[in-house]
Amino acid sequence: MSDLLGYIVTGLGIGAGFALVASGLVAIYRVTRVVNFAQGAFAVLAAMLTASLLGSGVPHGVAELGGVALGAITGLLVGVVAIGRPGTSPGTSLIVTLGLGVLAYAIEILIWGDQPRSYPGVPGVAEVGGARLQAHYLLIVAVTGPVFAVMAWFFARTDLGKALSACASNRYAAQVVGIDVRRMGLLAFAIGGALGGLAGVLTTPVQQVTFDSDVALIVNGFAAAVLGGLTRPGVALAGGLLLGVAQTLVAGYGGGAYQVEVALVLMLTVMIVQAARTGPVAETAR
Amino acid sequence: MSRPVVEVTGLTVRYAGATALDGVDLAVGEGELVALIGANGAGKSTLVKALSGLLRPHAGTITVRGRLAQVPEGREMFGDLTVDDNLRLGGWRNPEGRRGRDTSPIYELLPELSDLRRRRAGSLSGGQQQMVAIGRALMARPDILVVDELSLGLAPLVVTTLVGHLRTLNTERGLAVLLIEQNARLALDMCERAYVLETGRIALHGAAKDLARDPQVTAAYLGGHVEAGGGLEAGGHVEVGGGQEAGGRLEAGGHASGGHVEAAT
Amino acid sequence: MKRLGFGVLALLLVALPPLLPERHLATFVLLTLAAAVTVGVSLLMGYAGQVSLGQASFYAIGAYTAGLLAVHGTPPLLGLLAAPVIAAVAAVLLGAPLLRLRGHHLAFATLAVQLILLSLLAQADWAGGAIGLQGIPRFSVGGFELRNDLGYAYLSCGVLAIALLVARNVVASRAGRGLRAAATSEVAAAASGVAVGGYRLAVFALSAAFAGLAGGVYAFYLGYLAPGSFPVLLSIEYVVMAVVGGLGTIAGPVVGATVIVLLVQVLNTLGTQPGMPDYAPTVLNYAVYALLLVVCVLFLPKGLVPALDRVRRGSLDKARSIR
Numbered sequence: 025m026s027d028l029l030g031y032i033v034t035g036l037g038i039g040a041g042f043a044l045v046a047s048g049l050v051a052i053y054r055v056t057r058v059v060n061f062a063q064g065a066f067a068v069l070a071a072m073l074t075a076s077l078l079g080s081g082v083p084h085g086v087a088e089l090g091g092v093a094l095g096a097i098t099g100l101l102v103g104v105v106a107i108g109r110p111g112t113s114p115g116t117s118l119i120v121t122l123g124l125g126v127l128a129y130a131i132e133i134l135i136w137g138d139q140p141r142s143y144p145g146v147p148g149v150a151e152v153g154g155a156r157l158q159a160h161y162l163l164i165v166a167v168t169g170p171v172f173a174v175m176a177w178f179f180a181r182t183d184l185g186k187a188l189s190a191c192a193s194n195r196y197a198a199q200v201v202g203i204d205v206r207r208m209g210l211l212a213f214a215i216g217g218a219l220g221g222l223a224g225v226l227t228t229p230v231q232q233v234t235f236d237s238d239v240a241l242i243v244n245g246f247a248a249a250v251l252g253g254l255t256r257p258g259v260a261l262a263g264g265l266l267l268g269v270a271q272t273l274v275a276g277y278g279g280g281a282y283q284v285e286v287a288l289v290l291m292l293t294v295m296i297v298q299a300a301r302t303g304p305v306a307e308t309a310r
Numbered sequence: 311m312s313r314p315v316v317e318v319t320g321l322t323v324r325y326a327g328a329t330a331l332d333g334v335d336l337a338v339g340e341g342e343l344v345a346l347i348g349a350n351g352a353g354k355s356t357l358v359k360a361l362s363g364l365l366r367p368h369a370g371t372i373t374v375r376g377r378l379a380q381v382p383e384g385r386e387m388f389g390d391l392t393v394d395d396n397l398r399l400g401g402w403r404n405p406e407g408r409r410g411r412d413t414s415p416i417y418e419l420l421p422e423l424s425d426l427r428r429r430r431a432g433s434l435s436g437g438q439q440q441m442v443a444i445g446r447a448l449m450a451r452p453d454i455l456v457v458d459e460l461s462l463g464l465a466p467l468v469v470t471t472l473v474g475h476l477r478t479l480n481t482e483r484g485l486a487v488l489l490i491e492q493n494a495r496l497a498l499d500m501c502e503r504a505y506v507l508e509t510g511r512i513a514l515h516g517a518a519k520d521l522a523r524d525p526q527v528t529a530a531y532l533g534g535h536v537e538a539g540g541g542l543e544a545g546g547h548v549e550v551g552g553g554q555e556a557g558g559r560l561e562a563g564g565h566a567s568g569g570h571v572e573a574a575t
Numbered sequence: 576m577k578r579l580g581f582g583v584l585a586l587l588l589v590a591l592p593p594l595l596p597e598r599h600l601a602t603f604v605l606l607t608l609a610a611a612v613t614v615g616v617s618l619l620m621g622y623a624g625q626v627s628l629g630q631a632s633f634y635a636i637g638a639y640t641a642g643l644l645a646v647h648g649t650p651p652l653l654g655l656l657a658a659p660v661i662a663a664v665a666a667v668l669l670g671a672p673l674l675r676l677r678g679h680h681l682a683f684a685t686l687a688v689q690l691i692l693l694s695l696l697a698q699a700d701w702a703g704g705a706i707g708l709q710g711i712p713r714f715s716v717g718g719f720e721l722r723n724d725l726g727y728a729y730l731s732c733g734v735l736a737i738a739l740l741v742a743r744n745v746v747a748s749r750a751g752r753g754l755r756a757a758a759t760s761e762v763a764a765a766a767s768g769v770a771v772g773g774y775r776l777a778v779f780a781l782s783a784a785f786a787g788l789a790g791g792v793y794a795f796y797l798g799y800l801a802p803g804s805f806p807v808l809l810s811i812e813y814v815v816m817a818v819v820g821g822l823g824t825i826a827g828p829v830v831g832a833t834v835i836v837l838l839v840q841v842l843n844t845l846g847t848q849p850g851m852p853d854y855a856p857t858v859l860n861y862a863v864y865a866l867l868l869v870v871c872v873l874f875l876p877k878g879l880v881p882a883l884d885r886v887r888r889g890s891l892d893k894a895r896s897i898r
Binding site: 130 | 626628672673675676677678679680682683684686687688690691694695698807808811814815818854857858859860861862864865866868869872873876
């Protein structure tokens, strides 16, 4: 029983990372209709920078913020390339972000090499209801919760957030009232970058990061986001947590094998069921 | 005509080689109600987009003195957002910051919206949405309102209410209105002056009451009955089949109807 | 003109291998195999309008099919013939549910399929697991064994030729026209009686068969297979080659694969110069793929071949109009 509780809390910690990546995908997709393949790269870059900063004596907190800031800046740059040219279709932008994700590999290896990196997080072991787990998982959950609350407040209560939602809701109308849709798209990319960066910074102490960790992150993030049709951050959060817990349970009781398949099969099933419900033509080709 | 708020000269817009607007001249004076009528595909929507700066013209100039706001065709709600948020975003470009996005004046001008302020715009009826669209445009504190297809798909009674609001805004606030309409009877009845757009050119323009009596306009846009005034009862749309055909006849007959209506080619 | 192009290509493929120094033959074999896979990717993207980020799965399925059969004593020729068949069967089974998806959904679905396949292969002891499948015999037909790289160069040339010829015939067929219509507007194509779903599945299976056949040759050529030989990046490389060459053209995949492989070779040589850091080849490799993909998609959206065609035709038109 205490095993189960431990797995669940650990799973929530891992799932929170997926949820952050997923919400970044959602933030970008809603405004720009672009699925950002470079989303995992934000996490890797942020984690690598944080590791370097901590290594050179920068205190905890500042180093992590630096990582998140790099995520946001990278997000903005990816956005400039992906949607900066007028008339770039979302399908084209997807391929561009795919290319930029590979470019990130080159940059990461150039600066940090191809060896896995990590850094210490919250030290020690915590006890939750009799279950023992790494204390850092509690920090991940404790940070992710408020971040989602702030996001919800930002999109629902501030004019800037409403303008972003307006672009998501009706692009043409947004232009009519004078919202610069392209600039909002870039802002969305920066927000997505920061969220991806936060995911990397938070999870690296419990899951070391290599330059190609982005594939697992983007796939799990996409799996979580696709549950809510890529447009609902709340569902992405739930989906991420669910995926994290499911994977931890499978790993815990299944002896480590097949945990990758859980997310992937779930994602495939969800997409196929969604497609069957809406009909294949509802999603415009590319 | 008083000093123009909007002045368009020689406006030409082409899409992939095809000419959508060809040398259009048009002006709306301060506090003036002007109609632009024309059949489907005559180029009305292109003109609206060019006026709002959403389309770059190929040739010609558009001069706007003051602020222009658009009520787009099909109302174009932010369907997931509340009515109040829709209105707020109408003031997005206002330089006064948060104060510029205060929606309370709109609820005074359009009291019907007060009860709807927390509703999702996507859940409203067509008439309510059109009211929100007008309110959203008013948030920009415009000197001229460009209304694209006010009556499209709305019940006659609803249209009457909306026209009433626009008239009040015009007389009490001096708001100029450029009304782009397929329903020519409605447009000629509400406005002082009117332009007739046919296949990208201004075929006719003049005082609305003269145009309403013009036999060619009557034949092409008013279903053949000369009936000045009381246009609102007609409500529905006047569908015009062959715009091109009508264009030929109008140009030929433009001068015949006397000095008031001039062919503007 | 088209016929001439084919002739020139065929001549090149026959004449080039003996002229290449031994160390470049390996590059030639891998290039030709990559081009054969890319023919399928280009067909899928250009004619069916769908991105597959998992094409290396079918390459892997073909390779493991041929490799496993050969290891267990089946004649290599049978193994090589089975490779495209099994890959195509896998594509039909996977495609039936997956091809309901479009755009980015399909891209992620194919990526997921590959990740699942890699994970399963790594856990499958009967396929060598993560360590890999070893001891695959050399390719042989009736006692004649392909020993040197030159033989494999010609074998892979044959694979590429088959892929190109089949692709050309498909494009020219009624089904090809229907597919092109479906890529532009699915609704319109369906309305005019094109069996969109069926055609699309057929192209998916065909592209998988090309990849499977190439994978089979790869298995005999290397004699060793591991899940790590088929990374996600390999699938992305095929997409880059297809995009760079020009989607929906016959020559595109060959041009794309050649340009990229040669560029990567040049940069590898550069990166392994004395004085260069040991990570230089990897970094340059990734950078080339990334930049070529981004630049092509943004600035040459139709790829190199149509762009060159346009330049040539443009100059012809100009010459004509002066006259």
